[in-house]
Amino acid sequence: MPIRLDSADPDFEQRFVQLLEGKREASQDVNDTVAAIIADVRRRGDVAVVELTNKFDRSHVAPDTLAISADEIARAAASVPDTIRAALQTAHDRIWAHHVKQKPEDHIYTDHLGVTLGTRWTPVDAVGIYVPGGLASYPSSVLMNAVPAQVAGVARIAMVVPTPNGEINPAILLAAQIAGVTEIYRIGGAQAVAALAYGTASIARVDKVVGPGNAYVATAKRQVFGQVGIDMIAGPSEVLVIADGSANPAWVAADLIAQAEHGAGAQSILVTTEKGLADTVAAEVDRQLALLPKQEIARQGWDEFGAIITVASLDEAALLANRIASEHVELAINDPQGLLPAIRHAGAIFLGHHTPEAIGDYVGGSNHVLPTARSARFASGLGVLDFMKRTSILGCDPSSLSALSEAAVTIAEVEALHGHGQSISIRLNR
Amino acid sequence: MPIRLDSADPDFEQRFVQLLEGKREASQDVNDTVAAIIADVRRRGDVAVVELTNKFDRSHVAPDTLAISADEIARAAASVPDTIRAALQTAHDRIWAHHVKQKPEDHIYTDHLGVTLGTRWTPVDAVGIYVPGGLASYPSSVLMNAVPAQVAGVARIAMVVPTPNGEINPAILLAAQIAGVTEIYRIGGAQAVAALAYGTASIARVDKVVGPGNAYVATAKRQVFGQVGIDMIAGPSEVLVIADGSANPAWVAADLIAQAEHGAGAQSILVTTEKGLADTVAAEVDRQLALLPKQEIARQGWDEFGAIITVASLDEAALLANRIASEHVELAINDPQGLLPAIRHAGAIFLGHHTPEAIGDYVGGSNHVLPTARSARFASGLGVLDFMKRTSILGCDPSSLSALSEAAVTIAEVEALHGHGQSISIRLNR
Numbered sequence: 001m002p003i004r005l006d007s008a009d010p011d012f013e014q015r016f017v018q019l020l021e022g023k024r025e026a027s028q029d030v031n032d033t034v035a036a037i038i039a040d041v042r043r044r045g046d047v048a049v050v051e052l053t054n055k056f057d058r059s060h061v062a063p064d065t066l067a068i069s070a071d072e073i074a075r076a077a078a079s080v081p082d083t084i085r086a087a088l089q090t091a092h093d094r095i096w097a098h099h100v101k102q103k104p105e106d107h108i109y110t111d112h113l114g115v116t117l118g119t120r121w122t123p124v125d126a127v128g129i130y131v132p133g134g135l136a137s138y139p140s141s142v143l144m145n146a147v148p149a150q151v152a153g154v155a156r157i158a159m160v161v162p163t164p165n166g167e168i169n170p171a172i173l174l175a176a177q178i179a180g181v182t183e184i185y186r187i188g189g190a191q192a193v194a195a196l197a198y199g200t201a202s203i204a205r206v207d208k209v210v211g212p213g214n215a216y217v218a219t220a221k222r223q224v225f226g227q228v229g230i231d232m233i234a235g236p237s238e239v240l241v242i243a244d245g246s247a248n249p250a251w252v253a254a255d256l257i258a259q260a261e262h263g264a265g266a267q268s269i270l271v272t273t274e275k276g277l278a279d280t281v282a283a284e285v286d287r288q289l290a291l292l293p294k295q296e297i298a299r300q301g302w303d304e305f306g307a308i309i310t311v312a313s314l315d316e317a318a319l320l321a322n323r324i325a326s327e328h329v330e331l332a333i334n335d336p337q338g339l340l341p342a343i344r345h346a347g348a349i350f351l352g353h354h355t356p357e358a359i360g361d362y363v364g365g366s367n368h369v370l371p372t373a374r375s376a377r378f379a380s381g382l383g384v385l386d387f388m389k390r391t392s393i394l395g396c397d398p399s400s401l402s403a404l405s406e407a408a409v410t411i412a413e414v415e416a417l418h419g420h421g422q423s424i425s426i427r428l429n430r
Numbered sequence: 431m432p433i434r435l436d437s438a439d440p441d442f443e444q445r446f447v448q449l450l451e452g453k454r455e456a457s458q459d460v461n462d463t464v465a466a467i468i469a470d471v472r473r474r475g476d477v478a479v480v481e482l483t484n485k486f487d488r489s490h491v492a493p494d495t496l497a498i499s500a501d502e503i504a505r506a507a508a509s510v511p512d513t514i515r516a517a518l519q520t521a522h523d524r525i526w527a528h529h530v531k532q533k534p535e536d537h538i539y540t541d542h543l544g545v546t547l548g549t550r551w552t553p554v555d556a557v558g559i560y561v562p563g564g565l566a567s568y569p570s571s572v573l574m575n576a577v578p579a580q581v582a583g584v585a586r587i588a589m590v591v592p593t594p595n596g597e598i599n600p601a602i603l604l605a606a607q608i609a610g611v612t613e614i615y616r617i618g619g620a621q622a623v624a625a626l627a628y629g630t631a632s633i634a635r636v637d638k639v640v641g642p643g644n645a646y647v648a649t650a651k652r653q654v655f656g657q658v659g660i661d662m663i664a665g666p667s668e669v670l671v672i673a674d675g676s677a678n679p680a681w682v683a684a685d686l687i688a689q690a691e692h693g694a695g696a697q698s699i700l701v702t703t704e705k706g707l708a709d710t711v712a713a714e715v716d717r718q719l720a721l722l723p724k725q726e727i728a729r730q731g732w733d734e735f736g737a738i739i740t741v742a743s744l745d746e747a748a749l750l751a752n753r754i755a756s757e758h759v760e761l762a763i764n765d766p767q768g769l770l771p772a773i774r775h776a777g778a779i780f781l782g783h784h785t786p787e788a789i790g791d792y793v794g795g796s797n798h799v800l801p802t803a804r805s806a807r808f809a810s811g812l813g814v815l816d817f818m819k820r821t822s823i824l825g826c827d828p829s830s831l832s833a834l835s836e837a838a839v840t841i842a843e844v845e846a847l848h849g850h851g852q853s854i855s856i857r858l859n860r
Contacts, residue, residue: 031461087840094834098547101539107531116781117528117795122774124808138845171844207807222652226663229808233656254853261849293848336825343821344552351546351825354857358850359826362838365547366822377637378554378659380820390810391773392796395766395781396789408792410517414601415568418723419691420788423684427784 002306007316019307020323024236024265028215034190034223041194046201052191059166061186063202068184076170077177084171091363092143092178098365099151102384108393113403116395121388123153128196130211131172133162133188139175140361144368144382145211146179152387157181158196158206162188193220197228210382231386235373236265239357240326242317243272246334248353253284255330257292258358260301267305269324271317278308318342325376328357347376402428432736437746449737450753454666454695458645464620464653471624476631482621489596491616493632498614506600507607514601521793522573522608528795529581532814538823543833546825551818553583558626560641561602563592563618569605570791574798574812575641576609582817587611588626588636592618623650627658661816665803666695669787670756672747673702676764678783683714685760687722688788690731697735701747708738748772755806758787777806832858
């Protein structure tokens with residue numbers, strides 16, 4: 001059974017904090033193991049990558065078969081039914097159309113002193129995309145990671161995907177084909193992150209590594225951060241549904257189940273102003289779970305991490321939502337636009353009764369790689385900006401340099417950086 | 431003596447890679463020490479912070495004197511001469527005026543199917559700014575970190591600054607006063623980062639920690655990443671000056687010295703098309719160094735990490751610049767605008783003979799917190815966007831949900847997420 005809280009209960013604050021701070025992942029300390037793997041890949045390159053891959057993935061790769069060949073990609077992609085190809089193409093095109101609008105513009109101007117100031121955006125040269133293998137190997141994630149990189153203008157995209165027992169979901173390779181990703185390696189784990197970050201004889205190093213993974217992948221990303229850029233440390237997925245009396249309990253229940261079926265610590269929370277709705281939704285979840293194929297994962301997730309919270313008002317719901325800072329927030333209420341400004345911390349917000357979170361996972365057009373574990377307090381979903389970087393531009397002429405020199409030299413002296421002051425003074429005609 | 435390379439030399443590539451990969455910092459493995467400090471602060475809160483501060487900073491703080499009082503800030507600030515106040519105020523106002531232009535705009539639109547899509551920006555609630563103590567304690571850095579946060583609309587800015595032997599540069603407190611930062615703690619090191627990330631009884635936790643620091647601070651930031659956001663892992667400062675025959679050798683020499691005087695692994699590189707200029711600049715550096723107060727640090731930095739590279743053309747200079755991906759790139763050439771598009775990887779670019787890098791450190795208006803150690807390949811300087819985050823907005827009506835449903839349900843089935851498909855199908859009237 002999910003926990004039930006009411007904001008009017010005397011122990012509400014304490015129990016809410018427990019919910020907020022509850023761990024949903026076994027915190028595995030794999031720091032030393034990962035550090036050893038990274039050091040090994042740096043030292044022995046392909047040899048280490050091959051050994052580790054054959055060991056952990058029970059496969060039989062050699063340095064010259066680390067890359068998945070163009071033939072193999074084409075064959076796998078061709079084996080996927082046309083309906084799936086069409087669906088992934090629709091997803092690709094909608095993701096592309098939305099992300100194109102995120103492309104930033106340079107802004108360079110001259111101020112009243114004649115100083116040229118500005119910001120110029122350029123793409124990262126080479127990006128590595130980590131795609132998990134096994135259960136959570138999703139073709140939609142290939143699109144969500146690759147398309148923003150393509151839109152940004154990244155010249156080289158290298159994808160890695162582990163193939164446990166040599167197996168790979170052909171839809172993954174189809175998605176890569178649709179996204180135009182042609183460089184794919186059958187490797188995973190910390191060894192794949194290390195190979196991308198430092199390079200080997202057969203895998204050229206990249207500048208940034210993105211994509212979700214298990215504890216080894218997350219720890220490896222943390223350790224190589226600085227050598228390369230990384231996107232974020234992904235945690236279990238989560239949804240917060242805010243519902244009022246206008247909500248359809250069956251629809252809300254379906255959305256809570258959709259989140260819970262991710263398993264691995266995924267969390268579904270309902271916050272509602274209606275005690276009656278809370279009860280009906282709880283019953284609906286049970287009813288729908290019984291009809292779901294693979295119901296065990298979803299039921300376990302809902303029982304272990306689910307929560308139903310009743311509140312006095314939508315304003316109060318918004319306050320809780322900001323403390324939870326959920327990856328996904330659904331506004332299953334009569335006036336979603338009205339509450340929107342009050343929800344400040346969320347990865348993505350879904351407006352109204354006809355926007356199930358799952359539509360955003362696939363074909364809405366927005367990105368489904370979003371900040372988890374309360375990191376929406378400070379982080380954003382994946383987008384085009386993650387594959388670009390800003391360069392500052394500054395230009396003075398003799399007159400503007402002269403106008404600024406006194407203040408600059410004064411600060412240089414305060415900071416005891418006399419060479420800094422001298423580099424300005426030497427340019428002045430006095 | 432700095433190293434001298436010529437791109438025409440047969441061993442150039444090998445020696446250039448050596449330069450590129452040369453370590454400029456002792457790589458201290460302080461992971462375990464830092465992990466223990468963070469765990470201690472999480473467990474014992476203020477008591478741990480006070481103990482560690484009194485031990486490492488040889489000071490005498492208690493939980494109720496961790497915060498620097500409003501009185502103390504006012505007194506210190508008032509003790510600073512008016513010329514310095516005026517210079518810092520000028521810097522503040524110019525940094526503010528430039529960063530205001532970085533404020534992003536929300537973009538929400540409806541597509542041809544009737545789907546509402548968009549990006550909304552909101553500020554981070556609370557930010558911690560780390561300001562180093564001792565030698566590299568710069569009032570300008572207070573402004574460069576605090577002003578973008580203020581412009582972003584961050585409601586709470588908490589600053590930490592270690593006060594070794596109980597001492598603090600009053601100009602640091604003046605800069606905080608000018609920037610409107612009123613919450614300041616006299617703590618530093620990993621314990622300060624831990625207190626900001628997890629909170630103690632007297633220091634409320636923040637959502638993001640920014641600012642440079644030593645190996646302990648950098649490692650602590652890496653370890654708390656995820657619990658809070660961080661800006662970057664800062665390394666030694668660096669400049670790359672690209673000069674042609676139009677450059678003034680004395681000015682170029684002054685800029686190379688200004689960078690080298692940061693010490694601690696700071697690196698100055700000159701790339702020039704003119705062999706004669708290379709020789710003259712080398713001699714000028716020696717001449718000017720002899721006149722510099724505190725010349726030892728700059729001389730040591732220049733001798734140990736400095737480099738002069740002669741190349742055949744400015745195009746070749748740009749290629750090398752992109753491989754070096756320097757924090758600062760000066761274009762001391764006749765046509766800086768002409769070369770600008772070719773320089774793709776740089777934290778900041780300084781245009782022409784009258785833009786010494788030092789002007790950007792203080793009063794140019796652009797930010798001086800910039801990516802180091804080749805991270806300009808994937809990272810940007812500090813700006814307003816670092817203190818905000820994007821939330822995706824998605825909204826469907828019955829008609830647009832229906833139009834998207836087939837593709838979405840198809841992908842859900844491919845991914846074996848039947849609950850996802852069900853959350854869409856259940857909303858369709860059939």
